[in-house]
Amino acid sequence: MDIKRTIGNIEGVVVGDHFSGRLDVMRAKLHQTNQKGISWLADVGDGLPVADAIVLNGGYVDDDDRWTTMQYTGASEGKDRDAETGRLRRSQSWSYVDNAALKRSYERKYPIRVIRGYEGDKRYSPPKGYRYDGLFEIKAIRTGISKWPAPDGSEIKICQFDLERIPDVQQSLTPLELRVAEMIQEVEEQAEAGEERYPQVRTMAIRRLIRSVATSQRVKNLYGGECQLCGLRILGPDGKPHSQGAHIKPLGDPHGGPDVEPNILCVCPNCHVRLDVGAVIVDEDWSIVVRADLFGAPMLPMLRTKGWHRVHPDYLRYHREWWASRGDHHTAS
Numbered sequence: 001m002d003i004k005r006t007i008g009n010i011e012g013v014v015v016g017d018h019f020s021g022r023l024d025v026m027r028a029k030l031h032q033t034n035q036k037g038i039s040w041l042a043d044v045g046d047g048l049p050v051a052d053a054i055v056l057n058g059g060y061v062d063d064d065d066r067w068t069t070m071q072y073t074g075a076s077e078g079k080d081r082d083a084e085t086g087r088l089r090r091s092q093s094w095s096y097v098d099n100a101a102l103k104r105s106y107e108r109k110y111p112i113r114v115i116r117g118y119e120g121d122k123r124y125s126p127p128k129g130y131r132y133d134g135l136f137e138i139k140a141i142r143t144g145i146s147k148w149p150a151p152d153g154s155e156i157k158i159c160q161f162d163l164e165r166i167p168d169v170q171q172s173l174t175p176l177e178l179r180v181a182e183m184i185q186e187v188e189e190q191a192e193a194g195e196e197r198y199p200q201v202r203t204m205a206i207r208r209l210i211r212s213v214a215t216s217q218r219v220k221n222l223y224g225g226e227c228q229l230c231g232l233r234i235l236g237p238d239g240k241p242h243s244q245g246a247h248i249k250p251l252g253d254p255h256g257g258p259d260v261e262p263n264i265l266c267v268c269p270n271c272h273v274r275l276d277v278g279a280v281i282v283d284e285d286w287s288i289v290v291r292a293d294l295f296g297a298p299m300l301p302m303l304r305t306k307g308w309h310r311v312h313p314d315y316l317r318y319h320r321e322w323w324a325s326r327g328d329h330h331t332a333s
């Protein structure tokens with residue numbers, strides 16, 4: 001198969017795009033294989049292998065995902081790994097082509113496409129399938145020691161890579177951008193319902209914004225517009241529910257919360273405000289704690305979740321601690 005490969009972003013694929021399986025990721029030209037973690041190609045000029053993409057899907061115990069930065073473990077040849085447990089039998093090698101290619105991309109300062117899979121860190125993984133999460137830069141490489149020793153108890157050396165998301169405004173959304181995206185979506189829905197055709201040609205930026213709205217939309221659809229904090233479901237005269245996707249750990253500075261399902265709640269407009277100003281928080285045991293007086297609007301005793309939606313406790317903790325550090329508040333009495 002003759003697949004043209006590129007370093008950097010792939011034309012027509014935007015950050016946040018979802019794929020149902022590895023084969024689709026490969027067909028989208030994001031990654032050259034449908035199995036391995038590291039994707040590489042022959043560089044122009046000297047023809048040496050350089051990496052262009054990685055898949056982060058919980059394959060290695062030493063991987064450490066922190067959303068905008070990550071510690072990534074290199075690859076081992078199949079025979080060096082126990083197929084069932086995934087444990088390494090021997091140390092990784094920098095001369096193994098996958099690791100050598102990723103190391104060369106570090107030396108040549110090539111950006112790496114990062115794709116997260118459903119088996120990765122629960123804070124950032126898509127609920128199913130795979131998601132393209134944009135371009136990262138390799139900041140450092142080193143030989144590390146695995147947390148898990150070899151079957152005979154000896155140390156396992158691993159190839160470690162520190163990656164950092166490229167600070168591209170195209171990869172993070174401000175509240176204003178989100179609002180614009182929502183408006184675009186409304187226009188599109190109206191256009192679909194009516195006779196007018198909305199132009200098919202869109203810029204990458206607009207498509208990216210629509211993707212972000214789509215993440216919230218998936219969560220809102222799951223709950224049928226029912227608020228996860230108070231249970232309210234607001235219906236318009238057309239029978240359509242009106243809910244909002246609220247980020248528990250807010251997007252943008254200084255919070256840097258990710259735009260992923262485990263960080264999004266389906267809420268009514270009231271609860272969206274309550275959450276954003278810290279008037280309600282969710283405790284460790286998922287009980288809803290009212291920190292400011294509310295009138296005529298009872299809350300649910302516990303955060304309501306359903307189906308595939310897994311709210312990650314780290315975001316709830318961040319939200320709690322953020323508001324706790326802001327001390328003076330009026331408690332309900």
Ligand SMILES: [Zn+2]
Pocket residue numbers: 227228229230231232267268269270271272
């Ligand atoms: Zn509500």
